[in-house]
Amino acid sequence: MxxxxxxxxxxxxxxxxxxxxxxxxxxxxxxxxxxxxxxxxxxxxxxxxxxxxxxxxDVESILQAWHERQVGAHLHQLRAVREQAGDTGRALVSVLEAYAHICHARHGGDVAAMLHQGPHMAHAHQHLRTLVADLIAEGVRTGDVRNDVPPVELAGFCLNALQAASNLTSKVALGRLVAVTLTGLRPPA
Amino acid sequence: MxxxxxxxxxxxxxxxxxxxxxxxxxxxxxxxxxxxxxxxxxxxxxxxxxxxxxxxxDVESILQAWHERQVGAHLHQLRAVREQAGDTGRALVSVLEAYAHICHARHGGDVAAMLHQGPHMAHAHQHLRTLVADLIAEGVRTGDVRNDVPPVELAGFCLNALQAASNLTSKVALGRLVAVTLTGLRPPA
The missing domain is CATH 1.10.10.60 (Homeodomain-like)
Structure with missing residues (x-):
C-alpha cells in the first residue's frame, strides 16, 4: 500500500x-x-x-489507556509549569502546588487503585521524582533547601506528603499543605 | 446446647x-x-x-481477614508506643517513627492495593489520624507544633509523607524521613 x-x-x-x-x-x-x-x-x-x-x-483496557493518557497529560503539565516558572526556587513551589491540585482532583476507590498499579505509573512516578529531585538539588546549591538529606529522598517525601491533598476540601487547605511540605525542605535552623 | x-x-x-x-x-x-x-x-x-x-x-477473603488482623495489630502497636512514651512530644516522635517502620515493611503490588481498599482500612486510617491529630493538638498547646494549620490536616500530612518509607532501603534514610516530616510541623520562624 x-x-x-x-x-x-x-x-x-x-x-x-x-x-x-x-x-x-x-x-x-x-x-x-x-x-x-x-x-x-x-x-x-x-x-x-x-x-x-x-x-x-474490555472497559478495563480502555480505562487503562485513558489513565495512561491522563498521567501523561499531568506529567506534561508539570513540566510546562516548571519551564514557565523562571527561577528554580519558584519552579519548585509551582510544581508542588500543581501536583497538590492534581492529587486533590483525583478519583478514588477500587478502580483508581487498580489503575495506579499499572506499569505506566512506575515510569510516571520515576519521571516525576526526577523532575522534583532536580529542582530540589538546585535548591540545595542555592542554599534554599536543606543539604542533610539526599534530594531524591526529599522528592519522595514531597510527593507522598502532597497526596494528603486527596482528603482536603478547600483550596486554602491545599495551600497550607504545600506550605507545610515546603517547611520540611528548609535548612535546619 | x-x-x-x-x-x-x-x-x-x-x-x-x-x-x-x-x-x-x-x-x-x-x-x-x-x-x-x-x-x-x-x-x-x-x-x-x-x-x-x-x-x-477463597484466598481473597483469607487475605482480607489476615490484612484486617495486621492492620489491627499495627494500630494496637502504635497505641502502645503512644502510651509508653510518657510526654506527648516524645510520643509524637515515637508514633511517627513506628509508623514509618510499618510503611517500610509493607508489601507492595496489586494485591496490597486491593487489600488497602477494604472498608477496614478507612476505619483504621480514621483511628490513626485521630491518634496523631490528638498528639499534634497537644504539641500546639505546648508550642512545639505550629498553630497555623489544623491538627487533623497536619496529621494527614505526616501519615502521607511517611508512606515514602516504602521506597527507602535503610534505617538511616527512615530516620531522615521522620526528621524531615517533623520539620514540617515546626512553628514558622
Missing part, C-alpha cells in the same frame, strides 16, 4: 482511539470510574460496539 | 481461624501476597481443604 494510505489509516485509528478515550473521560466524570460500560462508551464515541471491540477488548 | 459447649466450639473455631491466618502470614512472607493458594494454606495450617472452605470461601 502507498505510504499516504497507511498514514491516513493511522490517523483514522488515532482519531477513533482519541474519541473513545474522550468519551470515556466524560462518562467517568459523570458517573464515576466503576460504572462505565462498553455500550455507553460505544454510543458516546459515536462508533459501533463491534468497532469498539476491534480497538479495546 | 450448654454454654460451656458453645464456648468450646467458639474457642475451637477461633483457634482454626488463627491457625489459618498464621499459616497465610508465613506463606505471604515466603512467597509474596499474590502466589498463595487455598491448598497451600490448608496444608500449612494442618486442616483439610474441605474444612478450610467452611471457614473462608
Amino acid at each position: 502507498p505510504k499516504l494510505w497507511n498514514a491516513t489509516i493511522d490517523a483514522h485509528r488515532n482519531a477513533v482511539r482519541e474519541a473513545v478515550l474522550d468519551a470515556t473521560a466524560k462518562l467517568v466524570a459523570a458517573h464515576g470510574l466503576a460504572s462505565v460500560t462498553m455500550s455507553q462508551i460505544a454510543e458516546s464515541s459515536g462508533i459501533g460496539r463491534a468497532t469498539l471491540y476491534k480497538y479495546y477488548p | 450448654p454454654k460451656l459447649w458453645n464456648a468450646t466450639i467458639d474457642a475451637h473455631r477461633n483457634a482454626v481461624r488463627e491457625a489459618v491466618l498464621d499459616a497465610t502470614a508465613k506463606l505471604v512472607a515466603a512467597h509474596g501476597l499474590a502466589s498463595v493458594t487455598m491448598s497451600q494454606i490448608a496444608e500449612s495450617s494442618g486442616i483439610g481443604r474441605a474444612t478450610l472452605y467452611k471457614y473462608y470461601p
Whole structure:
C-alpha cells in the first residue's frame, strides 16, 4: 500500500482511539470510574460496539489507556509549569502546588487503585521524582533547601506528603499543605 | 446446647481461624501476597481443604481477614508506643517513627492495593489520624507544633509523607524521613 494510505489509516485509528478515550473521560466524570460500560462508551464515541471491540477488548483496557493518557497529560503539565516558572526556587513551589491540585482532583476507590498499579505509573512516578529531585538539588546549591538529606529522598517525601491533598476540601487547605511540605525542605535552623 | 459447649466450639473455631491466618502470614512472607493458594494454606495450617472452605470461601477473603488482623495489630502497636512514651512530644516522635517502620515493611503490588481498599482500612486510617491529630493538638498547646494549620490536616500530612518509607532501603534514610516530616510541623520562624 502507498505510504499516504497507511498514514491516513493511522490517523483514522488515532482519531477513533482519541474519541473513545474522550468519551470515556466524560462518562467517568459523570458517573464515576466503576460504572462505565462498553455500550455507553460505544454510543458516546459515536462508533459501533463491534468497532469498539476491534480497538479495546474490555472497559478495563480502555480505562487503562485513558489513565495512561491522563498521567501523561499531568506529567506534561508539570513540566510546562516548571519551564514557565523562571527561577528554580519558584519552579519548585509551582510544581508542588500543581501536583497538590492534581492529587486533590483525583478519583478514588477500587478502580483508581487498580489503575495506579499499572506499569505506566512506575515510569510516571520515576519521571516525576526526577523532575522534583532536580529542582530540589538546585535548591540545595542555592542554599534554599536543606543539604542533610539526599534530594531524591526529599522528592519522595514531597510527593507522598502532597497526596494528603486527596482528603482536603478547600483550596486554602491545599495551600497550607504545600506550605507545610515546603517547611520540611528548609535548612535546619 | 450448654454454654460451656458453645464456648468450646467458639474457642475451637477461633483457634482454626488463627491457625489459618498464621499459616497465610508465613506463606505471604515466603512467597509474596499474590502466589498463595487455598491448598497451600490448608496444608500449612494442618486442616483439610474441605474444612478450610467452611471457614473462608477463597484466598481473597483469607487475605482480607489476615490484612484486617495486621492492620489491627499495627494500630494496637502504635497505641502502645503512644502510651509508653510518657510526654506527648516524645510520643509524637515515637508514633511517627513506628509508623514509618510499618510503611517500610509493607508489601507492595496489586494485591496490597486491593487489600488497602477494604472498608477496614478507612476505619483504621480514621483511628490513626485521630491518634496523631490528638498528639499534634497537644504539641500546639505546648508550642512545639505550629498553630497555623489544623491538627487533623497536619496529621494527614505526616501519615502521607511517611508512606515514602516504602521506597527507602535503610534505617538511616527512615530516620531522615521522620526528621524531615517533623520539620514540617515546626512553628514558622
